Amino acid sequence: MTDLLALAVWLILLALAYPWVRRARHPEVAPLAAFLLFATLFSVAAGTLYFALLWLVQAMGWAPRLASGPWALAFLSLAFAPAFLLARWIIRRPPLDRPPPK
Numbered sequence: 894m895t896d897l898l899a900l901a902v903w904l905i906l907l908a909l910a911y912p913w914v915r916r917a918r919h920p921e922v923a924p925l926a927a928f929l930l931f932a933t934l935f936s937v938a939a940g941t942l943y944f945a946l947l948w949l950v951q952a953m954g955w956a957p958r959l960a961s962g963p964w965a966l967a968f969l970s971l972a973f974a975p976a977f978l979l980a981r982w983i984i985r986r987p988p989l990d991r992p993p994p995k
Contacts, residue, residue: 898965899943902973907932918984931980938976946972 911928918927946968950956958964 899969899972902969903936903939906973906977907935910935914984917981919987921988922984927984931984934983935976935980938979939973942976943969943972 910931914928914931915924918924922930950959950968959968
């Protein structure tokens with residue numbers, strides 16, 4: 894149940910993220926670029942945290958607890974909240990002022 898719930902939550906968060914990213918981005922970053930950066934970082938970080946936490950839960954023998962709704966939502970919040978905060982931090986910072994490569 895957790896895999897299907899994780900996929901559904903991930904898709905809903907990405908669908909709701911576009912209007913939010915347009916408002917939350919740094920003014921010098923294009924809206925589409927900010928969303929693509931947010932979606933990429935959020936997906937990679939959330940996937941990494943999800944599978945690392947899932948491995949840890951299975952190693953400790955707590956996997957049957959994830960079948961209930963509250964435990965599954967708590968588990969997903971541990972995976973998605975830090976990923977969201979990381980992606981939010983990245984889109985809000987100003988772009989680097991580097992000269993183009995020659």
